[in-house]
Amino acid sequence: MKVVVIGAGVVGLSTAVCIQETYASCDVTVMSEKFPPEDIVSLVAGGLVVGTRGEFDTSDRIRAFIDTANYFTRLSFAENYQVHGVQMIDGCYCMATETYGEQLSEELMPISAASFRKVVPMSADECRDVMPYKPCSGWHVTSVCVDTRRYLPYLLNKFHRNGGHIKRCKVHSFSQVAQEYDVIINCTGLGSRELARDSNMYPVKGQLLKMETDKKVTDFLYFMNLSVKSDGSHTNFYYIPHGNEVVVGGSYDPDVENRSVDADLSRELEAMARQLHPVMKTGRVVKEYTGLRPVRRGILRIDKKIEVVDGKRTVIIHNYGQSQDGVAMSWGSALQVIELLAPELRINSRL
Numbered sequence: 001m002k003v004v005v006i007g008a009g010v011v012g013l014s015t016a017v018c019i020q021e022t023y024a025s026c027d028v029t030v031m032s033e034k035f036p037p038e039d040i041v042s043l044v045a046g047g048l049v050v051g052t053r054g055e056f057d058t059s060d061r062i063r064a065f066i067d068t069a070n071y072f073t074r075l076s077f078a079e080n081y082q083v084h085g086v087q088m089i090d091g092c093y094c095m096a097t098e099t100y101g102e103q104l105s106e107e108l109m110p111i112s113a114a115s116f117r118k119v120v121p122m123s124a125d126e127c128r129d130v131m132p133y134k135p136c137s138g139w140h141v142t143s144v145c146v147d148t149r150r151y152l153p154y155l156l157n158k159f160h161r162n163g164g165h166i167k168r169c170k171v172h173s174f175s176q177v178a179q180e181y182d183v184i185i186n187c188t189g190l191g192s193r194e195l196a197r198d199s200n201m202y203p204v205k206g207q208l209l210k211m212e213t214d215k216k217v218t219d220f221l222y223f224m225n226l227s228v229k230s231d232g233s234h235t236n237f238y239y240i241p242h243g244n245e246v247v248v249g250g251s252y253d254p255d256v257e258n259r260s261v262d263a264d265l266s267r268e269l270e271a272m273a274r275q276l277h278p279v280m281k282t283g284r285v286v287k288e289y290t291g292l293r294p295v296r297r298g299i300l301r302i303d304k305k306i307e308v309v310d311g312k313r314t315v316i317i318h319n320y321g322q323s324q325d326g327v328a329m330s331w332g333s334a335l336q337v338i339e340l341l342a343p344e345l346r347i348n349s350r351l
């Protein structure tokens with residue numbers, strides 16, 4: 001069966017490799033306007049696997065987080081970090097509260113916590129040490145962090161080794177590929193605004209910086225909603241190690257499409273990183289950059305549609321809108337596509 005996956009971000013490449021590994025009879029092509037290491041939002045991500053709670057936490061959404069966290073945990077032990085960029089690290093997951101060290105309900109824990117190796121509430125003193133500027137509470141956790149600059153090439157190599165094909169082009173409509181392939185899988189992220197004509201998709205700009213440090217930073221901090229504005233924009237503060245570098249972020253600006261860097265925000269993030277971590281005190285900022293999260297109003301879209309395109313039965317599976325959690329949901333989303341694909345293999349084998 002001939003399958004085309006449109007999109008070569010973390011969602012598309014995970015889906016393509018997952019299909020190859022599950023259904024050896026599928027001949028898989030990844031078709032995309034851009035491939036790693038080009039400018040793709042998946043390469044901007046901090047890559048922390050936490051799992052943001054949402055208004056629409058369906059069982060499928062929760063399952064995608066847990067399956068992905070379990071997959072990355074296995075991968076972190078299976079091969080070398082230099083090869084795939086996936087590591088287990090200790091860190092603190094915190095949020096602003098009225099006083100330091102308040103008792104938080106379990107419902108505030110990140111979804112992926114179900115597969116974290118450690119989740120221990122922080123004492124008031126520990127919270128004060130981590131964030132002296134704002135009362136907060138949180139947990140010590142051991143989670144997974146993915147350096148997508150290593151992980152995406154790892155997936156792409158795996159896809160080639162499994163016999164996959166790639167084609168570089170922009171897809172303007174599904175009819176462009178319907179005649180050549182039995183199944184089309186749409187993993188175009190924000191590109192689905194046009195390709196799937198989905199008006200629920202919108203960009204949320206995020207800004208980050210990368211620091212180089214003399215010693216390795218070996219822990220992470222994720223502080224939710226450090227400052228929140230009435231328009232829904234907010235600034236989180238996080239630092240996440242990627243090998244010898246540290247990613248420091250970041251902003252969350254809904255409906256902002258321009259990708260210019262705000263120099264004031266960069267200096268704020270830099271100052272905070274220097275104050276909060278002894279190793280970053282003498283770090284050098286090597287890059288300041290932005291990306292647009294592919295956010296979907298409501299919930300991410302993983303579903304299957306059967307359409308007749310130019311007289312041919314065409315199966316279209318959508319897998320996009322992972323919003324601020326595309327890395328943390330990538331493999332779990334791919335596993336849900338596998339379930340939707342299974343009946344098509346049976347139908348195809350009877351033809």
Ligand SMILES: Cc1cc2nc3c(=O)[nH]c(=O)nc-3n(C[C@H](O)[C@H](O)[C@H](O)COP(=O)(O)OP(=O)(O)OC[C@H]3O[C@@H](n4cnc5c(N)ncnc54)[C@H](O)[C@@H]3O)c2cc1C
Nearest residue numbers: 007008009011033034042047048171189191206326327328
């Ligand atoms: C600042 C920032 C920090 C983040 N931090 C985290 C984090 O810590 N953890 C986490 O889980 N997530 C994080 N994210 C979110 C994460 O980056 C995204 O959810 C994820 O990368 C989405 O992946 P994707 O494959 O759906 O989309 P993309 O990476 O955007 O890939 C889409 C692909 O589709 C292709 N494409 C689009 N339209 C077409 C078309 N018409 N024809 C052909 N090809 C097309 C593109 O070229 C690209 O290859 C962060 C995002 C930002 C901006």
